[in-house]
Amino acid sequence: MKRTPTSTYRLQITPAFPLPDAAEVAPYLRQLGASWAYVSPLLAATTGSDHGYDVVDHSRVDPARGGSAGLRAFADAAHGEGLGILVDIVPNHVGVSVPRENPWWWEVLRLGRDAPNAEAFDIDWVHGGGGLTLPILGTQPADAVASGHIVIDPAPAEDAPDGILRYFDHVLPLAPGTAPLRDDLPALLAAQHYDLRHWREQNTELDYRRFFAVSELAAIRVELPDVFDRSHAEIIRWVRDGLVDGIRVDHPDGLADPTAYLERLADATGGVYTVVEKILEPGEPLPPWWRADGTTGYDALTEFDRVLVDPAGIPALAALDARLRAETGLPPAPAWTDLTHDTKRMIADELLQSEVRRLVRTLPHPDPDAADALAEIVACFPVYRSYLPAGEEHLRAAIAEARRRRPDLDAAIGILAPLLADSGTEVAQRFPQLSGAVMAKGVEDTAFYRDTRLGTLTEVGADPSRPPLSPAWFHAAQQARAASWPHSLTTLSTHDTKRSEDVRARLAVLSEVPDRWAAVLDELRALATTGHGPLDALLWQAVVGAWPIPSDRVLAYATKAAREAAERTRWQDPDAAFETGLRALAEAANGAARSVVEGFVDEIVGFGRSNSLSAKLLQLTGPGVPDVYQGTELWDLSLVDPDNRRPVDFAARRELLRRLDEDAARGVLPPIDDSGRAKLLVTSRALRLRRDHPELFGIHRAGEVAGDAAAHAVAVDRGGVTAVATRLPVGLAARGGWCDTVLMRARRPAVDVLTGRRVEGGPVRLAELLADYPVALLREER
Known part of the structure; x- marks a missing residue:
């Protein structure tokens, strides 16, 4: 029977944190409650690489990351603690910088x-x-x-x-x-x-x-059997020798034939647990015929985020954005579909023009307008890619939209349409590799830095034009995952997220106080501005969301954000004069603007922590396999990579967990304070319960909350445990708290595993259940 994790804990294996160091962390991961350790790529990478995605030699474990001996030591340590090992692999490309x-x-x-x-x-x-x-x-x-x-x-x-x-x-x-x-x-x-x-x-x-x-x-041609065999021999040996127990496949959309690749991989590994880094657009399903156990969890991430965002605040944030644009001489914000079309078209015309030209060279009789038409079709493509014949409806939609936007290209589009729909043509085989790259660069790495109303809405896999989730829609999404992909990873933070989970949780508070945020932003912009209103909003959100944060980290983020947005400065053509404003803003954060930032953060930090604990509990107890990104068992206020790949102090976390357990044995609960111990409590208790009693997590059923404040709670019955989380905490406080709102329960007693408090059967008042924390995890007594 295939071994499947109940949870994973992601470790970034680097030259500064090699496999022997990871082996020493294994006892801590077991104590935390993790089921498997999930490690970044291990094959030999370019010298100095911290991420490992630039593999240079498929035949060996990277010596800088500990080599084969280090992998054996890590595997022995992890397995000795009862942990499985999930390893990240990179089939699409290799590093050639050296x-x-x-x-x-x-x-x-x-x-x-x-x-x-x-x-x-x-x-x-x-x-x-x-x-x-x-x-x-x-x-x-x-x-x-x-x-x-x-x-x-x-x-x-x-x-x-x-x-x-x-x-x-x-x-x-x-x-x-x-x-x-x-x-x-x-x-x-x-x-x-x-x-x-x-x-x-x-x-x-x-x-x-x-x-x-x-x-x-x-890129390498892993679709060729010989290339697959040579690039995967070491990975397959790890599986055969029992060193690893599962595989995470990086960027399958870059492959010529992801379906065939996953078939070959499953055959070679004996069908071990496998997840794919597949970015799904909202409503898009993972191909059900793939031999995989699910995705790496971005689809779930957006659900946990959006149920904590107040839909009533979005119009005010949009109005703020409109005012900022007008004040700085910018045109009104385009509709999301128009924005993403234009950013994708820019990528196809500029950064990826060579890839478009290559597709043109595959055409039997290229039209003079073929490159223009191909770029337009790819800019209109609604998802990352299709897998012909499946997904032909996306191609038809893209062609129709391209014709609508560019009637002057109708003839060239008409010539391309049957070629792109015929899976036997080279252009049809290569087009999906291009569409995925254009989507990633045009949306994730460009449009997400231009839509700056609320950073919580622009995370990988999200569509900021869609409204936040109501609890009912949230439950429907979780039930769909439980039914279709029960072993898919779920996540809140990864090495690629634009902001960590706790930054996003804090920023979600802005949706409840949009007018207050507008006033604070005006104060901040009066002290330091780039001259670009929406970018100011993005950067000051980063400061507020990640506070306290030193100015060098602010500047690094500001530079990346501004260049990715590609409006006033770019990676290939940086505008030194404009970027002077970025430096001034970064310095002001810890200088002239410090008191304003600190004052506002003091107002919202508690509400942000409530959101953090709620998102964490819903993720850790929800359908799928929850992944904890390294260090996020405490508050983690990181921004986009490489900020989120900073070293983690595991010794400090180990000591905090030891003290937490000792205090719990004496009935002492940690406060919700700067230490992050409250988050460590939620993480460790949920992980341990899930690992030790997986039978309690068999279903997902919406819990019933009754009372005037019912809209501020999300309750989930998993079959043997009930998770309760607070949403929209500002509004809850403004209305006077929970009052007589109750969680409806069967007449069976339960214990809140977070506090140790026993709860009698029948309805329970949320004012009592959530007296210590904004979340509760009830285990029924049988």
Whole structure:
């Protein structure tokens, strides 16, 4: 019988926190109540990589992360504590920023398309005229030659028998027989199997598929059986040898055929527990034919967030956004569908233009407007990708919308339509790889930084144009997960979330106090502004949400946010003058604006913590397999990566948990204060109960709350336990609390595992049940 976790705990394995260190954390994870440890990629990655998604060698565990011995030590420690191990793998791409570290890529650079590993990469050799485009130069090639920055070292090396070429930090191999040309540098360059180009040409002339718009990550053709076997041999060995128990598949939408890949993976691993990092648009189902146990949980994340947002405050936040736009000379905010169309079209025309051009080159008789038409269709595509013949309705919708928006392209779109619908054509096979990349870059990494009304609404997998969830809709979503994907991960924070769960929980409070927030924002903008009203709102929300936060972290976030939004400054074309305003705002946060920020945070922090505990309890007790991102068992006020990948102090958490358990044995409850012990209480008690008594979590049934304040509670009956959480705490306080509102219960006594308090059977007053915490977890006595 396949082993399945009841919960997971994500660990970021890095050179600073390698596998031997993770092994020492295993006892703490067991004590916390986690069922499995869930680790980031372990294969050898580019030197200095903290994330591990830039794999350079599939044959070994990264020595910097502890190597094979470290994995064995970690596996022994985890399994010795009764923990399973879920490992993150990266099938779509490899790291090529340091070519010499990647044997496959180095070989292709040296030998070209005749290299034994050339077929492993998705390269359009015909377009490049036989030479692989390398956009690494800071100047045009002729200027690079004239400057003397390209240096030839003809000394043979084991991996470069004909010598190497150096360009600043870049080291490349020379092709066989070309070293004698070193006195004629243009001729030597022309004789290589790579074509050095200015870095900007990655947008237009790149001839190899990559991960999104990252040229340092080259895609591999894992759909080829030999490439699959060679890139997965070590991973399959981990499963075969009992080192790992499950697999998390990174970015399956980048693959040519995710269905076939998952079939092959399941066959090779014996069908171990497998989840996929699939981003679903609201209402979009995970393909039910996939051999997977579910997603990594972004679909659930948006549900936990949105049931805690006050729908009544959204119009006021929209009005604030409109005022900020008018005051700073910006046009009114476009509808979400128009905004995302335009940002996706910008990505297709700019950062991913080379990918669009490659699709055009696959057409049998390309129309002069084919590139324009393809970019328009992909900008109109409503989900990340289709899996033909499934999902053809999305293609039809995109084509119809493209025709509506661009009637001048009707003829070119008409030629493309049957080709894109025919799964046997190359353009149809490649289009889904492009649509997913355009969606990710255009929506997650651009539009989410332009819609700044409320940061809680713009998280991965979310649609900020949709209203917050009512408790009824929330229950319906959980019941659907319980019925269809009971072992899918659920999450609140990941290494890729735009804001941590506790930042979002605090920002959700703004939906209850939109007028107060507008007044505070005016005060803050009077002290420091970028001159762009919506961006000011985004950045001051980050400060308020993550407070206390030093100015260097504010600046890092502000720079990333402004460049991702790509309105006044961009990654490839930063505006130094505009970014001076970002620095001024960051410095003001801990300077001139400090008292304003602190005063407002003092007003909302308690309500934010109520939201945090509610979201955590609903996630940890809800259908699916809850994942706890490292460190978030305490308050975690992190922003987008790399801020959320900062080191975690496990020793401090271990000691806090020990003291918490000792206090609980004496009947002493932790207060809801800065220490985060209240969140640790909720996390540990829910995880332990779920691990030790999974039979209590068999159903999802909406609990019944009666009384005038019923709308402020979410109650869930899981079959043997009942979770109760508070929502909209500002409104609850304003109306005078719970008063006579009651949770309807059968006449069976229960114990609140958070407080140890016994509750008699029958209805219970929420004023009593939630006297200590805004949440309760009742275990029925049988």
